Each structure stands twice: as structure tokens, then as C-alpha cells.
Amino acid sequence: MTTAPRCGSPDGRDPGSAGLREVRAGSLLRKGSRVDSWFLAGCGLNLYRGCAHDCAYCDGRAEKYAVQGEFGRQVEVKVNAPELLRRELEPRRRRVAGAGPGGYVLLGGGVGDSYQPAERRYRLARASLELLLELGRPVHVLTKSILAERDLDLLLAIQARSRAILSMSFSCADDELAARFEPGVPAPSARFALLERCRKAGLPTGLYLMPALPFLTDTGEMLGRTLRRAAEAGVDFVVFGGLTLKPGRQKEHYLAVLAAFRPELAERTRRLYPERGQIPGGYSRQILARFSALADELRLPARMPPALYEGLLSAGERAAVVLEHLHYLLEQRGGSSPYGGAARLVAARPELAEGGQLDLFPSGGSTAEAGRVLEELRKTGRCLLLEKLLGRA
Numbered sequence: 001m002t003t004a005p006r007c008g009s010p011d012g013r014d015p016g017s018a019g020l021r022e023v024r025a026g027s028l029l030r031k032g033s034r035v036d037s038w039f040l041a042g043c044g045l046n047l048y049r050g051c052a053h054d055c056a057y058c059d060g061r062a063e064k065y066a067v068q069g070e071f072g073r074q075v076e077v078k079v080n081a082p083e084l085l086r087r088e089l090e091p092r093r094r095r096v097a098g099a100g101p102g103g104y105v106l107l108g109g110g111v112g113d114s115y116q117p118a119e120r121r122y123r124l125a126r127a128s129l130e131l132l133l134e135l136g137r138p139v140h141v142l143t144k145s146i147l148a149e150r151d152l153d154l155l156l157a158i159q160a161r162s163r164a165i166l167s168m169s170f171s172c173a174d175d176e177l178a179a180r181f182e183p184g185v186p187a188p189s190a191r192f193a194l195l196e197r198c199r200k201a202g203l204p205t206g207l208y209l210m211p212a213l214p215f216l217t218d219t220g221e222m223l224g225r226t227l228r229r230a231a232e233a234g235v236d237f238v239v240f241g242g243l244t245l246k247p248g249r250q251k252e253h254y255l256a257v258l259a260a261f262r263p264e265l266a267e268r269t270r271r272l273y274p275e276r277g278q279i280p281g282g283y284s285r286q287i288l289a290r291f292s293a294l295a296d297e298l299r300l301p302a303r304m305p306p307a308l309y310e311g312l313l314s315a316g317e318r319a320a321v322v323l324e325h326l327h328y329l330l331e332q333r334g335g336s337s338p339y340g341g342a343a344r345l346v347a348a349r350p351e352l353a354e355g356g357q358l359d360l361f362p363s364g365g366s367t368a369e370a371g372r373v374l375e376e377l378r379k380t381g382r383c384l385l386l387e388k389l390l391g392r393a
């Protein structure tokens with residue numbers, strides 16, 4: 001395991017010393033009714049609740065998630081996670097309950113990084129990966145921690161058997177800037193180095209630029225630096241996500257950290273966000289177009305390429321994902337998309353695309369373009385427009 005520079009803590013606190021509370025969780029898997037096209041995941045799990053990485057922008061602080069204790073300093077450890085996972089994933093039980101959507105099992109996301117410092121001691125992520133390997137399930141890991149390298153052997157074994165991806169999230173590629181906002185996370189340079197080693201070892205990798213921080217890490221210069229490093233590291237895809245700032249603890253904490261560093265930006269950021277916490281559409285479109293142009297220039301696919309989920313989805317699920325990705329990629333470029341409505345329809349009822357009910361997408365109607373994509377998928381298993389938008393055609 002490489003010793004990485006830590007971003008460190010501005011107040012000298014070791015973020016790894018967060019108070020840990022062992023709990024026995026009632027359930028583990030987050031099961032969706034459809035495949036999440038951002039991560040190509042049909043379900044996901046979190047092993048910890050709360051996160052010692054203590055990112056200033058983390059929405060785990062928001063009241064709606066009801067994380068107990070002081071965020072960043074207290075973490076719940078789901079000590080029974082491996083036994084729950086076996087119970088919830090074992091084939092006999094799944095046959096009774098229905099197989100659920102296909103795609104990857106997402107290890108990560110939510111309100112606690114699965115490779116935060118407590119994982120060194122509890123090894124819950126490793127136990128989960130061992131089980132997923134045994135059950136032949138595909139895994140997509142999303143983390144900010146280079147501790148994931150400890151489990152590279154398992155990820156490669158899963159990749160050989162049923163597919164695995166390691167994705168890392170970043171707010172930027174600048175070590176000093178990241179240290180202010182991600183006090184408990186290994187520096188971006190260490191994360192990029194790990195992505196590079198994984199790629200060389202044969203493991204597919206992704207970069208989630210989530211969240212890009214308004215006026216700070218979403219400028220042309222900063223986006224360019226991050227995406228150039230991603231290209232150098234050889235990642236298979238990049239995905240952009242803006243910052244949400246939910247009114248209350250999350251927003252006030254982020255603005256306080258920002259104000260201590262750049263007070264004028266704190267004021268601008270406060271004005272940018274209305275009460276509901278989503279970044280306004282006009283600003284968001286401008287940044288997405290910037291990101292998209294840079295990704296195109298560097299030939300970085302801005303969504304997961306189809307080759308990475310080939311064979312993991314039913315025909316209907318794949319059709320829904322392709323339509324959603326087309327919609328996203330066209331809108332990201334600032335164009336209009338005729339695929340949004342059809343994407344929602346097929347995502348809710350994938351059997352429409354499976355059963356060849358293409359008369360729902362009449363050739364003269366507003367959904368004609370979507371109908372053509374579904375027909376092409378049915379006949380060739382490919383969508384040339386998507387491949388072109390991903391820079392792969």
C-alpha cells in the first residue's frame with residue numbers, strides 16, 4: 001500500500017480519530033426499482049453512517065438524512081453488514097423476492113465512504129467484496145480513499161468473473177485547495193496515482209467530478225486540470241455533478257469553511273443558491289457545456305461506455321440507460337434532446353423495449369427518434385449516436 005500525502009486537517013485534528021459506534025443494522029441494500037444510469041447500479045450499500053473524511057460540502061450533514069452525532073467526528077459502523085448482505089443477496093431469497101434490476105452493486109455513495117479510516121480496522125468492505133465475488137455479482141466501487149487499493153486483488157478477481165469498476169470522486173485536482181474542503185481525504189494526486197495503477201493492473205476506472213465547487217473548481221482552468229489528469233490516468237469515463245447546498249447544516253457549514261478562505265466567494269455562493277438547494281439551471285448549463293467541451297477535446301467519455309455494462313442488463317434496462325445517456329449528453333452540450341420522455345417511459349416499463357412494442361414510438365411522432373434508437377439496439381445491439389457522443393465511434 002502506498003503511503004499517500006493526506007490533505008491534513010486545518011485545525012490539526014486527525015480525521016481518522018472520529019468516534020466510532022458499532023450498530024447492528026436492520027437492512028443493508030438500497031434497492032431501486034430501476035438501474036441507476038449514473039452508476040449503472042441496480043442496488044447499493046453503505047457500511048458506515050457518517051464519514052470521517054469530513055468534506056466541507058458533504059450533503060450527509062443535511063438534516064434530511066438524520067445522521068446522528070457531529071458529522072465528521074462520529075461514525076456508525078454497521079458491524080453485521082456482511083451477514084445482512086449474504087441474507088439479502090443469496091440466490092434462493094432473490095428468487096422468491098424477484099431478481100430486481102440488473103447492473104452493478106454499488107459499494108459507496110450515500111452518507112459514508114466505505115473506505116474511510118474505520119475500514120482499516122473493521123474490514124467490512126473487504127468482507128463484502130469477498131461475498132460478492134463468491135456470489136458472482138458485478139461491483140462498482142465509488143470512494144475518495146486510496147485504502148481501496150488494499151482490495152485490488154479482490155476487485156481484479158471480481159472483474160475476471162463478473163465485472164468490477166473502481167471509481168473515485170474528486171472536487172478538483174489541486175492538492176492545496178482540496179485540503180481546505182476535504183480534510184480527511186487523501187490528496188487528489190494520490191487518488192489519481194491509484195487510478196493509474198488500477199488501470200495498469202487491468203481494472204476499469206471512472207472519475208466522478210462531484211461536486212464541482214461553484215466559482216472555485218468549476219472554472220475552465222480547474223476543470224481542464226482535473227480532466228487532463230483524468231486522461232493521463234487513463235480513466236474509462238468521467239461524470240460531472242454540481243454541488244447541492246441544502247438549507248440548514250450543510251449549507252451553513254460549507255459557507256463557513258468557504259468564508260474563512262475566500263469571503264467574497266461565500267457571499268456569491270450564498271446568492272447563487274435559492275432556498276431549495278439546487279444550483280440554478282442557467283449557471284448549471286454553462287458549467288456543463290464547459291465540462292462537455294473539455295471532455296470531448298480529451299476524448300473522455302462523459303458517461304460510462306456501453307462496453308462496461310455489456311451483458312449486465314436486460315434488453316429493456318439497456319434501452320432505458322442508452323436513452324437516458326443520449327438525453328444527458330445532448331443536453332450537456334447545450335442542445336435539445338428528443339429522448340427525455342422516452343427514457344422515462346422505458347425506465348419505468350423496460351418490457352416495452354423488450355417486447356418490441358415500438359408502436360408506442362410512432363415514426364411521425366415526437367418520440368420517433370427514440371423509436372429509431374430502440375430499433376437499432378434491437379437489431380444490432382448498438383447505438384451509433386451514443387458511441388459518437390462518447391467519442392468512441
Ligand code: SF4
Nearest residue numbers: 051053054055058112
Ligand atoms: S467522502 Fe463522501 S460521504 Fe465522506 S464526507 Fe466526503 S462527500 Fe461525504
